Amino acid sequence: MGLVINRSEFLQGDLQARSRPIRPPWSLPEMQFRSQCDNCGHCLQKCPTHIIEFGRGKLPTINFDEGECLFCGDCVEECNSGSLSKTLFQQKAAPWTHKVQVTEKCLNHQDVLCRSCGDRCPERAIVFRPRTGGRISLEIKLESCSGCGACVEPCPVQAVVMATPSSDITPTKKTKLENCA
Numbered sequence: 001m002g003l004v005i006n007r008s009e010f011l012q013g014d015l016q017a018r019s020r021p022i023r024p025p026w027s028l029p030e031m032q033f034r035s036q037c038d039n040c041g042h043c044l045q046k047c048p049t050h051i052i053e054f055g056r057g058k059l060p061t062i063n064f065d066e067g068e069c070l071f072c073g074d075c076v077e078e079c080n081s082g083s084l085s086k087t088l089f090q091q092k093a094a095p096w097t098h099k100v101q102v103t104e105k106c107l108n109h110q111d112v113l114c115r116s117c118g119d120r121c122p123e124r125a126i127v128f129r130p131r132t133g134g135r136i137s138l139e140i141k142l143e144s145c146s147g148c149g150a151c152v153e154p155c156p157v158q159a160v161v162m163a164t165p166s167s168d169i170t171p172t173k174k175t176k177l178e179n180c181a
Contacts, residue, residue: 021061022162024052024075025095026088034059037083043075051149064149064162071095071148098147098162100125100140105159108138117151117160126151 024043027033039058044050051069055061062069076089100117107114113136118126125145129137142165152160 021055021059022064022096022098024060024062024084025069025071026073026076026085026093027096028083028085033083036081038081040080042078042080043084046074046078048072048074062149062162064152067153068148068150069095071146096147097164099142099145099165100147100151101161101163101165102126102138102140103159103161105157106138107157107159108136114156116154116156120150120154122146122148122150 023030023033024047028036034057037059039054041054041060043060044052044054049067049070051062051064051066052060052075053063053066060075073089076084076086079086100121102117115128118124118128118138123144123146125141127139127141129139131137147162149162152162
């Protein structure tokens with residue numbers, strides 16, 4: 001089955017659901033999540049890093065500007081509505097499909113050496129490699145990225161975002177950003 005979008009996404013022309021908020025880990029698919037979540041806020045209160053907040057419609061969303069997800073499962077254990085799947089958590093399924101992406105705002109594009117995102121990545125999915133001529137190569141190993149968001153908050157220009165990989169970026173493909181250092 002293809003991507004299912006809601007009415008709001010359709011009316012806004014967001015046919016790929018790119019503006020869809022990131023839900024807490026181990027959430028049900030978006031439409032099921034929206035219908036099952038009872039907006040109780042227990043997941044917000046239980047999150048040790050306080051990255052879960054109420055979003056549009058008083059539904060929980062993730063704000064990586066506040067920190068990272070530890071994948072501790074406290075939010076899942078606290079969820080009584082079933083919108084966060086205890087089964088997926090217990091099966092150690094991937095918490096979500098979101099991966100790191102570095103936008104054109106990255107300081108390395110302006111010839112400013114910055115490694116704040118790579119320094120904070122616990123999975124070492126963001127790697128900086130020196131190249132000849134004083135250049136660096138920023139490599140994102142999508143297959144290593146857990147989607148924890150540790151790399152988002154330290155970026156001084158908000159160039160690091162979490163997003164669902166598009167069809168042209170697969171988990172085995174490495175993306176590179178080359179700039180002067």
